[in-house]
Amino acid sequence: MDSKQLNKWLKEIKVQNQVNADVEVVNNSPLIMLGKGRQGAVFQVSEDVCVKVFGNEEDCEREHYALSLGKDTNLFPKIHAKGQLYIAMDIVRGVDIREYLQSQPLTESLSAKLLVMLITFKAIGYERIDHHKRQIYLQPDGSLKVIDVARTVWRDRVYPYPRKLLTSLGEENKAIFLGHVQELAPEVYAEWLHYIRMEEISHQIYQILLPEKPDKDSLKNLSKQLLTTEDEGKYVAQLQGLVHKVFKEEWVKTMLARGTDPEDVMKKIDEYWDSRETEIVREGERIGDRDQDRDQNKGKRFVGESRRDVDKHHNRKRFEGEKYSERDRKGGPKNRKHHHS
Template sequence: MDLINLNELIENIQVRNQINEDVEVINNSPLEMIGKGRQGAVFKLSEEICVKLFGNTEDCEREYHALSLGQQSNLFPKIIQKGTLYVAMEMIRGIDLREYLQSQPLTKELSSKLIEMLITFKTIGFERIDHHKRQIFIQPDGNLKVIDVARTIWRDRVYPYPRKLLTSLGEENKDVFLSHVQELAPLLFKEWEHYIQMEEIARQIYQKLMTQPLDSDHLRTSSEILLSTTNEQKHVIQLEGLVHKVFKEEWIKTMLAKGIDPEVVMQKIDQYMDSKYSNHSGRGYVHDRHYEHRYYQHRYQNRP
């Protein structure tokens, strides 16, 4: 199939994105569709070249950028040509890791290649150091190739360990892989183990919170002890104290901004407030004002 006619062939294919589903494809071209996913559909152009057609330009640009970052590595298919909604690339052969593990064991050698894959992701600048096993292909020579790399960049949520890879391996192969990581890269294993434990603790906390009944009647009654506006005299005192605290903080900031030493102002404010509230709080209030004064000195005058 000639690349010169590719744009004409693409015009006869429609790819539409669906919410939480694989794309919808209307193919009026002679090209054979060999796979599809959430972002696009892949068509066979020749024995050596395939073309991935996307439902929108954003996903196309992401895929192209991610592939471009990895062009110096043998891990990624080579880019042949790019259009507005498609990327033509090297056809990837071999067997995907999901199918491979159905009949073959996860060896230490294969685990080391998976670790190297993650190292390559990190080295070339991917944000998500992770990949699903169905997107990892084992070549006849034993090396790995990866496809569908658009979501390794510009992620809103990035896990600090290869969560998707570990989950996709299944419990048995996950344990085998982690045992290999522990032997081959012990520091890396300790970090992953830490995050796995934190995830399990978070899950337990969630379950605990969800199983505890919400006693809104109790809270509605018991929280009344926190109310202050029901006592008019107490309310006035506390409101005036709050206004004073805000005023003092903002006034000190203003003095500092003008290059004026706020020490004299602070002392006068304290003297006024101490005399005003001495009948309410006595020596205890003066004692509190002394420590508040020292707090402001430390916070505003000694700041870098």
């Protein structure tokens, strides 16, 4: 293959990605386009070599990586050259499984080959152990070849069974294929069936949840049970726990970064918080004694304080962000009516 000539031709080809559609192609080169899809377009370079031109670099890198993982198998086309937006590779001939099954039955032998294909995907490190039937080609010697493998790698989430393959086979051939898998690999069949049933249940749950609307008023009232700042004792305890947790996490990170032994770090943290808890208990006892004295003085905080002074401090916020109650707002100084005699 003449790489210089290929690069010259590729300068005359523009491929642009489209939203939820096949790429848009402008071809001013002498190369014949064999087909196109969501990621790129394929052009014939010679009798045995084609070049796939991509709409973006990420898809090109992704497919090249996926093909490279399978370079030591006979399942994928051989790579001849790679550029920023293209991959030159063997032309895959034969008939794809979609066309084949339109006139031929799905035999146990073919099902076994599809199962081996999935095993190979797993062995070489693919993340999506799945493929659409139109991207799987049956060769004259009975072997399989696979194209368009970019989406098998660099994925965050995948189905735990070959959902795309099973769905693309259609209901009849899906049942036949699963029957063959049950005979050939019963444990795999049982696991796939489990996931299929979980998916069916998920669909049923969605149909139940979709029309369901929550009772907002009831939920608003019930959710008050989750509030923690109304009870000052609980609020202080939970705030202390939060600070304790954050302090502990950050201290551990800092000490480990300094190379300190984790057990020593945890021991020091426990000792520190034991001493702090003792101080807090003592402080709580002092506050309790003071509150008791205040109650005995009819709500006064100190001898000689008037009831009006107590009321003045009644609405003071205990923490940042606390809101006054509706009653307090209505009875506040701005809303209080004055009567003049």
